[in-house]
Every structure is written in C-alpha cells, then in structure tokens.
C-alpha cells in the first residue's frame with residue numbers, strides 16, 4: 676500500500692531537503708492533502724505536540740534527529756562543545772519521554788515522525804489515520 680505517488684514522493688523529498696522548509700511543513704501539507712484536519716502546537720497538552728488530531732485522540736511529533744537526540748547518524752553529538760550539547764540534548768530527550776508518557780496516560784495515541792525516516796513514519800501515521808477515518812464514518 677503506497678499512499679504517495681512517486682511524483683509526490685520526490686516533491687516531498689525535495690521539500691524536506693530545501694533550505695527554508697522543514698519536515699514539519701511537509702508533514703502538514705501531506706496530512707492536509709489527505710483530508711485530515713488538525714491543530715498545531717497545543718500548549719495545553721504535555722510537550723505541546725506539533726500536530727494534534729483531536730477527533731482521533733492522536734498526536735504527532737515531527738522530530739529533527741539532532742535536536743531530539745535520535746540514535747541515528749543525524750543525531751550524532753558534535754565533538755566540539757560536547758558537554759554543552761550532551762546536557763542540552765539529554766534534557767530534551769528526558770522532556771520528550773515525559774511528555775509522551777503523560778500523553779499516553781491521558782489516553783492519547785502518540786506518533787513520532789523522525790527526520791531520518793520521515794516517509795516511513797509518516798506513512799505509518801497516515802495508515803492509522805485512514806483506519807480511524809473509516810471506523811468513524813462507518
């Protein structure tokens with residue numbers, strides 16, 4: 676099951692790699708063009724998730740690998756100023772984990788879309804949302 680056509684996929688990848696666009700913007704445009712509506716950065720929720728689908732009690736975080744300390748090549752710590760970065764990124768990781776735990780406790784479904792596996796993670800989210808939409812409309 677392929678949600679995005681080849682053309683769309685390459686458009687998306689060029690958007691992600693572009694200078695002035697971020698994965699979050701690309702994710703939002705794909706979700707929107709698939710007919711999903713959402714709120715952004717809801718401050719009243721733990722971790723103020725990037726994208727909130729209230730109807731499906733689902734949130735998505737679109738994470739840059741470096742800032743969120745992902746265990747991939749993009750998430751590697753800089754060698755200079757390493758104490759500073761280690762402290763900063765460790766703090767972010769702890770905050771992320773606490774927010775996800777709190778959201779789950781409150782009954783939210785949480786999806787994380789990582790920069791390095793953007794399309795794969797986003798398709799997982801889209802498949803889930805499509806199932807929810809079918810379920811809600813039947």
Ligand SMILES: [Zn+2]
Nearest residue numbers: 740745747791
């Ligand atoms: Zn990564």
